[in-house]
Amino acid sequence: MAERKTLNVNGRSRTITVDDPDMPLLYALRENLGLDGPLFGCGLAQCGACTVHVDGKAVRACVHPLSKVGPAQKVVTIEGLSQGRRLHPVQRAFVEEQAVQCGYCTSGMIMESAAFLAGNKKPTDADIKKALANNLCRCGVHTRIVRAVKRAAGVA
Amino acid sequence: MTQHFNPSRRNLLQGGGALIVSFSLGGAVEPALGQGAAAARPLSLAEVDAFLAIDARGRVTVYSGKVDMGTGVRTALAQMCADELDVAFSAVRVVEGDTNLTPDQGKTWGSLTIQLGGVQIRNAAATARAALLEQAAKRFDVKPAELSVANGVIRAGNRRVSYGELIGGRTFSLKLDHAKPAKFKDPKDYKIVGKSIPRVDIPQKVAGRFPYINNLRLRGMLHGRVIHPPSVGSKLESVDESSIKGIAGIVRVVRQGNFLGVVAQTEWAAIKAARNLKVGWSKWEGLPEQAKLFEHVRASKVFRADVTGNVGNTSEAMARDGIKKLAATYDFAIHTHGSQGPSCAVAEFRDGKLTSWSASQATHDLRRQLAEMFAMPVENVRCIYLEGSGCYGRNGHEDAAADAAMLAKAVGRPVRVQWSRADEHGWDPKGPPTLIDLRATLDGAGTVTAWESEFFIPQQTDKSFMVPLVPATLAGLPAKADIAPGNIFQNSNIPYKFANIKAVCHRLETTPFRPSWIRTPGRMQNTYANECFLDELAAAANADPIAFRLKYLDPADKRGIETLNRVAALAKWDTRPSPRQGVSGNVVTGRGVSYVKYELTRTYVAVVAEVAVDRAAGVIKVTKVYVAHDCGQIINPDGLRNQLDGNVIQMVSRTLIEELKFDRSHVTSLDWESYPVIKFPDVPEIVIDLIDRPNERPWGAGEPAAAVVPSAISNAVFDAIGIRLRSVPYTPDKVKAAMRSGA
Numbered sequence: 001m002a003e004r005k006t007l008n009v010n011g012r013s014r015t016i017t018v019d020d021p022d023m024p025l026l027y028a029l030r031e032n033l034g035l036d037g038p039l040f041g042c043g044l045a046q047c048g049a050c051t052v053h054v055d056g057k058a059v060r061a062c063v064h065p066l067s068k069v070g071p072a073q074k075v076v077t078i079e080g081l082s083q084g085r086r087l088h089p090v091q092r093a094f095v096e097e098q099a100v101q102c103g104y105c106t107s108g109m110i111m112e113s114a115a116f117l118a119g120n121k122k123p124t125d126a127d128i129k130k131a132l133a134n135n136l137c138r139c140g141v142h143t144r145i146v147r148a149v150k151r152a153a154g155v156a
Numbered sequence: 157m158t159q160h161f162n163p164s165r166r167n168l169l170q171g172g173g174a175l176i177v178s179f180s181l182g183g184a185v186e187p188a189l190g191q192g193a194a195a196a197r198p199l200s201l202a203e204v205d206a207f208l209a210i211d212a213r214g215r216v217t218v219y220s221g222k223v224d225m226g227t228g229v230r231t232a233l234a235q236m237c238a239d240e241l242d243v244a245f246s247a248v249r250v251v252e253g254d255t256n257l258t259p260d261q262g263k264t265w266g267s268l269t270i271q272l273g274g275v276q277i278r279n280a281a282a283t284a285r286a287a288l289l290e291q292a293a294k295r296f297d298v299k300p301a302e303l304s305v306a307n308g309v310i311r312a313g314n315r316r317v318s319y320g321e322l323i324g325g326r327t328f329s330l331k332l333d334h335a336k337p338a339k340f341k342d343p344k345d346y347k348i349v350g351k352s353i354p355r356v357d358i359p360q361k362v363a364g365r366f367p368y369i370n371n372l373r374l375r376g377m378l379h380g381r382v383i384h385p386p387s388v389g390s391k392l393e394s395v396d397e398s399s400i401k402g403i404a405g406i407v408r409v410v411r412q413g414n415f416l417g418v419v420a421q422t423e424w425a426a427i428k429a430a431r432n433l434k435v436g437w438s439k440w441e442g443l444p445e446q447a448k449l450f451e452h453v454r455a456s457k458v459f460r461a462d463v464t465g466n467v468g469n470t471s472e473a474m475a476r477d478g479i480k481k482l483a484a485t486y487d488f489a490i491h492t493h494g495s496q497g498p499s500c501a502v503a504e505f506r507d508g509k510l511t512s513w514s515a516s517q518a519t520h521d522l523r524r525q526l527a528e529m530f531a532m533p534v535e536n537v538r539c540i541y542l543e544g545s546g547c548y549g550r551n552g553h554e555d556a557a558a559d560a561a562m563l564a565k566a567v568g569r570p571v572r573v574q575w576s577r578a579d580e581h582g583w584d585p586k587g588p589p590t591l592i593d594l595r596a597t598l599d600g601a602g603t604v605t606a607w608e609s610e611f612f613i614p615q616q617t618d619k620s621f622m623v624p625l626v627p628a629t630l631a632g633l634p635a636k637a638d639i640a641p642g643n644i645f646q647n648s649n650i651p652y653k654f655a656n657i658k659a660v661c662h663r664l665e666t667t668p669f670r671p672s673w674i675r676t677p678g679r680m681q682n683t684y685a686n687e688c689f690l691d692e693l694a695a696a697a698n699a700d701p702i703a704f705r706l707k708y709l710d711p712a713d714k715r716g717i718e719t720l721n722r723v724a725a726l727a728k729w730d731t732r733p734s735p736r737q738g739v740s741g742n743v744v745t746g747r748g749v750s751y752v753k754y755e756l757t758r759t760y761v762a763v764v765a766e767v768a769v770d771r772a773a774g775v776i777k778v779t780k781v782y783v784a785h786d787c788g789q790i791i792n793p794d795g796l797r798n799q800l801d802g803n804v805i806q807m808v809s810r811t812l813i814e815e816l817k818f819d820r821s822h823v824t825s826l827d828w829e830s831y832p833v834i835k836f837p838d839v840p841e842i843v844i845d846l847i848d849r850p851n852e853r854p855w856g857a858g859e860p861a862a863a864v865v866p867s868a869i870s871n872a873v874f875d876a877i878g879i880r881l882r883s884v885p886y887t888p889d890k891v892k893a894a895m896r897s898g899a
Contacts, residue, residue, distance in 0.1 A: 002404070019404040020424060027424040036371040037364020039545075041496055042577040043427075046828040049496060078364030091362040098354060098794055101802055102226025102546025103361030104496040110362060129836035136828060138496045139226055139546045140805030142839040144798065 006071040009033060010080025018066060025069055026050045026061035029077055037078035037107045041136075048135030051108035052077045058115040078107040081114060090114045093152035094145075101139035109135050113149045123153055199259045204287075204330040206259040207280035208237070212324030214308040216241060216248045221261030222273035223253040224357070225517060226546035227858055228795040229269045231355045235791055236274045239348040240281035240341060243308040243319065253519040253541025263518035263621070265549065265673060266643070267759070267856025270791055274854065275337070282338040283330055284323075291322050343789065343850040350850060352794035357543075369515045369542035370500045374570040377502065378407055379423040380563040381430035382573065382627070383416040384583055387821035388669070389440035392416055399434035409433065410566040415631035417563050419571055427576070441820035443668050450487045453591045456664040459615040465649030465659030473606035473656040479597040482696055486594065486685035488866075488884045490816040491587040492825075493674055494833055497545025498575035499552035499584070503560035505568065509536045514557035515544025521622060522554050526561055529628040529635055548675035548806070549642070550623050552584040558625040578826040585623050585672030586816060588614050588641050592685035602697030604708065606656040609689075611648050611682060614641050614667035623672045641671035644678025646755045647863065650686050651716065652708035669816070669823075675806065676862040679754065684884065687750040687867035691734065692880060700731045701749050701871065715786055716753055719760040719847065723749065723784035726845045727764035734871065735878035743770050745779075748871025750864035759860040760786040760847075763804075765840075765868035769876045771895065774888035778808045778840040778869055783861055785844065788852035797844055800861050804842050807865035809834035815885050 006015045007028065016032040024043075029035040029052065038061050041049030045060035052061045053076040054069065069075065081088040087095070090113050100106050109132065116131040117123070123131070128149045137145065197219070198205045209217045218237050224230035234248040251257055253264075261273045285305070292310040293300040295317060304311045308319040332338075343349075360366040385392070392414045400406055405421035406429055418433060420426035444452035474481065501514035510532065516522045519539035527534040544553060556573050564571040575583070591612040597605045618638045628635035649659045694704035702724050709716050723729075727747065736746055746769070751762045766780040781804045790796055813832050817825035825831035870881050879894045 019422070020428070023424045027422065030371075031422055031424075035364075036368075039368070039370060039497055040574060041498075041545075042828060044577060044827055046577075047496060082363060087363065094362045095354070095358055098358060098798060100355070100358045100361050101228070101798060102496070102543070103357065103366060104226075104368070104545040106361050107364045126837075129839070132836045134835070136496060136833060136835070138494055138548075138806070138833060140802035140809075140834075141798070142805055142834075142836055143801055143842055146836070 005066055007069060007075055008071065008073060009035070009075045010077060021067045022065040024062050025052070025064045025066055025075070028066055029061060035077045035079050039104055039107060041104070047105070048108040048112060049105055051111040051135070053111060053115055056115060056118060058112045078111055081110065088114060090117065090149065090152040093148040097144050097148040097151060099141055099144035099148040101141050105135060105137045109137070109145055113152070117149065117153055121153065123150070125150065197257050201259050201261070201276065201334065202332050204280045204283050204328040204332055207277050208284055208328070210319050210323050212320045214243065214247060214318050214320035214324070216243055218248060218250045218277055219258040220250055220252050220273060220277065221258045221520065222264045222269040223517060223541045224543060225264060225515070226543065227799060228355045228792065230357060231353055232270055232791040232795055233274050233277055234356070235348045235351070235353055236278045237281045239346050240278045241285050242305045245348050245353060247308060253516070255519050255523045255539045260520035263521060265517060267754070267859040269856070269858070270854050271758070271856045274791070276334055278340060279332055279334055279337040282340050283332055284328055286338060287328060287330055288319055288322050292317050346850070349789070349791050350793070350848070352792055355795065367542060369502070369513060369544040370497060370574060372502050372513055372542060372572070374502060374504060377570040377572055378419050378421060378567060379426040380417050380419045380560060380571045380573045381426040381576070382559045382579065383418070383430050383433060383435060384579055385414060385630070386437050387440040389442050390414070390437040392435065393438055394436035396434035400429045400432050403428050403432065408567050410563055412562070413630060413632040415562060415627050417559065419563050419567050423574070439821070443818055443820050443822070445820065446818055449589055449668070450591050452668070453589050453612050453664070456612070456666060458662045459665045460663045462645060462661040462663060463659070464645055464661055465657045467654070468656035470606040470608050470656040470658040474595070474597050474608070476605070479599055479605060480696060481595070481597050482692055483593070483595045484689055484692060484880070484882060486592045486688060486882045488590040488681040488684060489814065490589050490669060491674055491810055491814050492581055492816055492831060493548055493551035493584050494831065495545045495547050495551050495580060495584070498577055498580040499556035500544055500572070500574040501553065501557035501560040502570060502572045503557065503564040504570040505565050509538070510561055512537070512539045512557045512561055513542050514539065515547065515553045516541060516557060517547065517550065517553070521620070522557060525554070525622055525625055525635070526558060529558060529625060529633045530561065530565070531634060549677065550585060550672035552580055554623070555583065555626040558627045562627050562631065581826045581831055582823045583626055586669040587674035587677060588667040588669070588671040590681035592682070594685060594689040596689065596693055598693060598697055602699060604654045604693055607650065607654045609648065609659045609686065611645070611661045612664060613644050613661060613678065614639055614671055615663035615665060616641060616643070624670065639667065639671060641667070642673030642677040647679040647682045647686070647752065649756060651710070651713070651753045651756055652690070652705070653710055654708060676859040679752070679859065680807070680863045680866065683750070683752050683863040684866040684870070687864065688870045688880070688882065691748065691867070691871040691874065695734050695874070698733045700733055702729055703731060705749070705751055713753070716751070716760050719762045719784050719786050720751055722845050722847060723762035723764050723782055726784055726843060727782040729764065734875040736875055739876070742772050743768050744876045746872045746874070746876025748868045748873070748875055750868035750871060752860060752863040754856070754860040754863065758855040759857060761861045761864050763861070763864045763868045765865070765872045767869060767872040767876055769873055769891070771877060774891035774895070776812060776869070776873055776886055776891060777838065778812070780841045780843065781865070781868070782843045783845065784847060785857070785861060786847035786849065787855040787857045787860070788849050789854040790846060790848045791854055793846055793848070796846060796857050799857050800844050801842055803859070803861035804865055805834060805839055807862045808840060808869070811866040811869050811884055812886050
């Protein structure tokens with residue numbers, strides 16, 4: 001049975017129609033709202049490619065059911081992390097460090113890092129590695145990503 | 157020789173009614189619908205127009221058969237073209253891997269995109285530039301040497317003409333001979349080549365606005381999933397469609413032979429349907445026992461023995477008296493590509509023609525395979541590359557493309573297929589298991605008198621290197637039953653000048669899983685065994701491992717020698733034999749070296765790995781890796797460093813933890829828990845020395861550094877604990893077992 005669901009995504013209230021209230025948030029973002037920044041990687045919360053923020057916390061959208069997202073909860077995707085065309089400091093640092101290869105993990109890495117830095121202003125390399133330990137990168141960009149997060153730490 | 161060109165009126169912008177996505181500087185993506193059936197583009201490698209077009213505003217489009225799979229070559233190819241042509245970097249955009257638009261430059265593999273594809277584009281650019289200069293010289297009635305050119309504008313005194321004015325929108329109609337390329341610029345005049353130009357794709361990737369294949373939506377598009385069999389050989393016996401009646405949005409269950417798929421209005425509905433559909437499959441248990449994998453490999457029927465190295469007479473040398481004999485067996489596990497994003501593709505059948513969008517590394521080959529599969533003329537199939545999750549060889553992208561085509565044909569609408577994680581881990585083609593026997597002899601002075609190696613690796617059945625498409629096989633559609641692991645014989649022979657050498661590759665008739673090439677196929681496994689065993693010889697001769705290598709390298713191979721010396725300096729190498737003496741405590745450290753001349757003909761790499769071994773836990777930590785790398789002329793140093801980081805990190809992962817798990821029916825390591833890959837805390841520090849040789853030809857860099865990482869780690873572990881590990885991956889259980897047996 002199709003039902004209407006209201007979400008607050010990237011600062012806007014959005015109403016969508018879904019067949020399954022337990023559909024993971026990822027599909028609502030990508031298919032219903034056309035927000036393709038979060039990507040499907042595993043559907044098991046093991047890799048982090050789909051990471052978004054729900055009330056500022058990093059959440060794996062591939063397993064987070066819509067039914068758990070309240071209308072007042074603030075969902076932010078990577079598209080909403082930047083202010084218009086002005087990139088978030090973590091995004092800028094990823095560009096400055098060229099911390100990308102295929103980029104399939106990048107959106108999730110940035111979202112995880114932004115949530116982490118919000119509560120950790122002066123992380124060490126070890127802190128950053130621990131915070132990102134459950135975000136996988138198959139291309140092997142890890143050292144650049146750590147540099148980028150560190151670069152962003154002063155300003156994020 | 158300068159060729160004359162006659163700009164033709166033939167319209168050069170065409171699309172054939174399908175989506176074209178191109179990239180220009182600043183990351184702006186320009187999806188555009190082609191304007192009907194315009195003139196077909198020339199696709200011959202022997203024509204400038206196949207590679208280049210310049211519009212009236214002087215904007216240059218490069219048509220590249222080689223594609224950027226996340227390595228940054230889109231940027232590097234644009235650099236090579238812009239510099240050779242004398243246009244601004246920002247004036248160049250690159251169209252990749254579209255069978256209607258780009259020439260067939262071969263698969264994007266083997267570290268050949270810059271070396272081969274880029275040099276072909278450079279040839280086209282140099283030829284075009286010479287012709288444009290000649291045209292301008294005629295116009296101004298001066299000699300070409302009196303002209304200057306910059307940013308696509310040719311000047312003679314105060315007169316000027318732009319490329320756009322000379323050729324804009326028209327064809328060059330000039331021939332190319334890649335065996336006898338045009339004269340390239342003097343390397344000292346390169347202004348864009350050799351610079352770390354930021355990658356054109358990164359701004360969009362960090363903004364979450366990159367046009368991955370995963371994000372392609374066509375009007376009327378449906379979503380499909382494939383239900384793969386529970387085993388490699390299961391037959392489909394029954395399907396109970398009523399089991400998914402309750403799921404809204406199901407369009408069709410598609411069944412053909414053992415191929416089974418579902419098509420739905422939404423991706424989530426397709427996923428739920430694939431999960432819940434009740435299916436009966438026959439049982440099949442044809443895989444070997446995992447615990448006896450290498451016994452199975454050794455017992456496999458040999459299709460052919462290829463001698464890849466033969467110097468002197470090893471049997472005679474090994475039969476002499478007074479020599480020391482060494483023998484060892486190495487093995488290397490089956491690996492999966494483990495692309496971060498499962499394979500994804502979109503297909504549409506319309507008016508008897510198939511258009512396929514995918515992240516295939518070889519769209520021209522995929523086109524031939526899809527045409528064969530659906531018994532269609534090749535010209536009725538168009539394959540278009542869109543970047544997907546990074547792949548490191550032939551992963552599942554092509555299979556997903558064939559899945560999408562199967563489903564699109566069945567429902568008569570465009571269908572997008574993205575595999576599940578279990579599909580990807582279970583059904584992407586695998587890097588085959590590799591077994592290597594090594595024997596050598598040393599005389600009383602510690603000189604190597606003979607070297608013998610035997611490699612047990614699957615055959616390569618077909619020169620076209622086509623990995624069979626899974627849905628074609630399942631559906632019983634036409635498909636060659638090829639075994640295509642890639643050129644895995646490479647680097648079975650060694651770069652060292654021993655008096656007697658024999659290297660033999662036993663090409664096996666079969667291998668347990670559909671094989672393909674995964675980053676550094678064969679070169680890495682073979683180099684792993686060779687460079688570890690060489691270290692065993694150095695230890696037996698009580699020699700320093702770097703000095704031992706230098707002793708046997710061809711003195712004329714100055715670049716190889718310099719590469720080894722550079723890594724020694726970079727790592728502040730402590731010259732002494734391995735293993736270290738006088739170690740104590742539970743955690744001990746060591747260092748190991750490894751060296752490769754890729755395919756014995758090109759890129760040189762030497763690495764030193766430093767490790768810390770927790771002896772009680774059997775846990776190896778790679779703490780630091782030093783890389784000295786000579787790939788000739790460097791196009792983009794930062795891009796190269798990024799690739800070297802990737803080579804090292806991915807290979808530390810593959811060496812220490814990666815191993816396909818399976819039972820008698822199928823792969824059982826179907827997620828990231830059961831097939832773990834390296835995580836941030838385990839990533840080593842990486843120190844790189846780029847040996848730039850601007851006057852040499854550019855060689856590949858996507859793979860060579862991977863070849864030396866496993867052996868450097870193994871040699872470092874031996875240095876630390878005096879135990880030789882000969883079976884990848886080096887899991888704690890294996891490390892502890894090796895220590896117990898004191899190997």
